[in-house]
Amino acid sequence: MLPVVEQPPPAGGAALDQVLIAAAAFAVIYVPLGIFLLREREGRPTVIGRLADRVAAVDGMPRWAGLPSYLAVIALVTAGFGVYWDVPIHMQNGRDEGPLANPSHYPIMLGIFGFLAAGVISAGLAKDPLPRRTVRLTPRWRVPMGSMVLLGAGLIAAAGFPADDVWHRLFGQDVTEWGPTHVMMIGGAVTCVFAVPLLYAEAAQVGRPPAARWAWLGALATGGLRAFGRILPPVRREVPPDALADRGAWATRTFLTIAVGGCIIPVAFLMEFDLGVPQFPAATLFVISGFLTAWIFLTCRLFFGPGGALVGWLTYTGIRGVIFLVTLPIPDIHRAHWLLFLGAAVCIELLALVVSSRGPVFAALAGLLAGTVGLATEWWWMELFLPYPLPPERQQMPFLLAVGGLAAIGGGLLAWSFARNLERIADLPRAAAPTRAEAAAGRWLGTTGTLVFVVLMGIFAPPASAGEVEVVRDCEDDVCRTTYEPVAGTDVIMGHVSYAEDCIGEERCASVVTVRLDPVDAADDAVWIAALAYQGKHENDPAIPGDGVLSIAMAPTGRAGEYRSTDPLPLYGSWKTLVRLHRAPTTMVSIPLHMPEDAAIEGPAAGLVQVDDGTDVAFVHEPFLLQRERKPEVPVWLWSVMYGVVIASWLGLLAFYGWLYAAAGRERGDVPATTGS
Known part of the structure; x- marks a missing residue:
């Protein structure tokens, strides 16, 4: 039998020392920012203020728009670099020892702190000339709407960092990009970019549009539109009046269009599809x-x-x-x-x-x-x-x-x-x-x-299930096995598993896998039926292609309800190997062929999963397998409350963004009592 993994990484939150290190990093960034904020509001010079003025002299924008928007974009790229490094690491290697044991977490943390800092800087630099609609924070402190978008996005993302550790302590690891606290962090990052077009548009209100000195861009756009209008005369009639009259205004329109194009960044929520391991x-x-x-x-x-x-x-x-x-x-x-x-x-x-x-x-x-x-x-x-x-x-x-x-x-x-x-x-x-x-x-x-x-x-x-299963753990000779047994009276899809090479349990076992479904028409409306093996990079086996993640087709054999993997699947060591069935519209179930024993997991799912040749096995609700580290027996009310809090905070933030954009477009006389003119 395979040995038990010794001292596996924790599955329920970080060690206290790592939490304290993260808190110290937060303090190192935000204590100086607090000092800057106090000095700026008192009218005293600051290094950041002087830098903002230098940037404004180059790009022509107000100090509260130019530097903060550039910082936000740099922070977003930094966080994106970390995320697109971090997620593959977990897919290839599994859990890490803690939030700071993984080097990819540092750029994520710095990126989140960075665009929140950009919001603080924008609010601190907010002095006349200001747009006609502002949020009044104090009787003498008015902040542009774009600054508030940065602050809102930064606050929810920064709150997601400690909330993620609390969530893991309560519920275990939910290893998916769309976990609630992950959505807080990633969602805050990808929506902070909504501040950029708003800040640029507000800058145009005070006669200082984005990159006003780059009139050549407006000239280029104008020339292109003139040429386009000669080829297609109807086009000329829909071109905005400023396009052919004012190159500076058209440069503003061009830069704003590019800034709006950047707002498509929430496609980052499709990362699991981009990596070939969609969990939804x-x-x-x-x-x-x-x-x-x-x-x-x-x-x-x-x-x-x-x-x-x-x-x-x-x-x-x-x-x-x-x-x-x-x-x-x-x-x-x-x-x-x-x-x-x-x-x-x-x-x-x-x-x-x-x-x-x-x-x-x-x-x-x-x-x-x-x-x-x-x-x-x-x-x-x-x-x-x-x-x-x-x-x-x-x-x-x-x-x-x-x-x-x-x-x-x-x-x-x-x-x-x-x-x-x-x-x-x-x-x-x-x-x-x-x-x-x-x-x-x-x-x-x-x-x-x-x-x-x-x-x-x-x-x-x-994701929906296709019948209930019971998780059973049996221990014998110091080895614990986990199986998933169908609950009587439920419509569970079954699969008869056979291997071309009956090597299951051996040190290096890889085999073509055949699965015969019961009922045989269970995959007739499949969105996909596929095999997935992941977290196998530690094995470093040259016989297995890929980089610790392997996703291959389960091709029909010609026999009703029978499918065979197009390549051998790894069934040993740290590999987690599944046969996945996604039925329309939302049913997602899998057969777990192999999963190593994991002593850090609480509950019956911790044992070795190993399907023997010729065995009939139930298809299991897929989140139970892909998120194996989640803690069992957590009260339903606690799940409901915590999910409700996260969902409500996000809906509130989206409504806040909408209000900021709507309010920014109103005339000065429409300013409500909560804002200043």
Whole structure:
């Protein structure tokens, strides 16, 4: 039998010394920031203030907009570098000894502290000239709306760092990107970028637009639009008036379009798909992709005019390229790939050429086209570039594209509201003013579009089971075995497992695996049926391809309900090996073929999982396996309360972002009592 792993990494929170080190790092950054804040508010010179003034002299923006936005972007790249290093490490190696035992956690921590610091700096530097709408923190301290976005994103991300350790102590390790506290940290990071277009638009209000000295950019855009207008005369009529009249204003519009394109960064939530180990239903890939591409690319098209969706796509492609390049120096990691999204941008551009209206109906139609036809073009790209099990089975295309189309309609509605509001904030003239009915409906469009996305995620994100199993642990001769037994009276899918090489239990066992399903039609509506082996990098076995993560197809043998792995699967050592079945719409179950014994795990799941040749085994609700370290017997009410707190905080933060953008676009006379003019 295989030996028990000695002194495995902890599965329920970090050691106290590491918590104290993280707290000390926080203090080292924020105590000086607190001193800076006090000195700036007293009107005394500071090093940061002088640096902000130097940056303002170069880029032409107010001190509260330029330096903080650049710091936020640098911090976001730093955190992104850490995340795209950290997640593959866990997929290849398993848990680490603690939050500071993994070198990838340092850039994540510094990045989170960095964009929160950018918010503090922006608020501290907030002195006249200020935009017409500000948040009044004290009777004499008014802060731009963009600064508040940075602060909100930074606070929820920074709170997620200690909350993550508390969560692991309460519930064990939930090793997924979409764990609640992980969503707090990653979500705060990817939404901090929403501050950049808002700060730039607010800067334009005070006559200091972003990169105002770069008038050549406006000249370039203007020349391109003039040429485009000669080729396609109808295009000229939809070009905003400032495009051909004021190169400085058009430079502002161009920079704002690029900044909006950067707001597609929440695609980072698709990282598990990009790495080939999705833990959530495939429908969520299409919900997130449809919503984000419609929202961002259509906003760019409405705001910029012809070619705007392509500008947004180029910005997205640049972001993905940067993420890939910054991780290149790290050797031997499982690298993330990405969706192309070119089809969605092209669909929006083509529709804009044949439809003259730019109202909400056009926005919804453009979103629908991007989320259906646009995402349909991703199938060939997934097959070419993304890791297996993407693309999903083609028979699921109608369902997945329908879900993506609904989400993209929501994204289109948000895009219309977002683009028009940005124009109001930046005081830019429009190509065609909305009708009174459109203006009245505009305030609700963004909320409606966002709610469509939230509802679809609520429906399709939770993985469903296909019957109940009981976790049983039996110990004999100092070796404990874990099995998953079907509960009587439930509809559990069974699989008969056989091996081409009956070597299970040997030191180096790898075999082609055959699984015969019962019922035989259980995979007829499969989104995928695949084999996954992960956390095997420690074995360093040249006979096993890959880098500690292996995802391969389970191909039909020609016999009803029978599937065979296209390559041998590792069934030994630290490898965790599953046969995964994802049925439409949200059922995700797996057969655990091999998982090592893990003494750090509490409960019956800690034993060695090892399926012998010729055994009938139940398909298990997949989160029980992929998140094996979660603690059993945690009260349901505690799960509900903690999930409720995280969800409520996120919905509150999204509403806060929406309020900031909406308030920033109002006239000075509309300022409520809680803000200053």
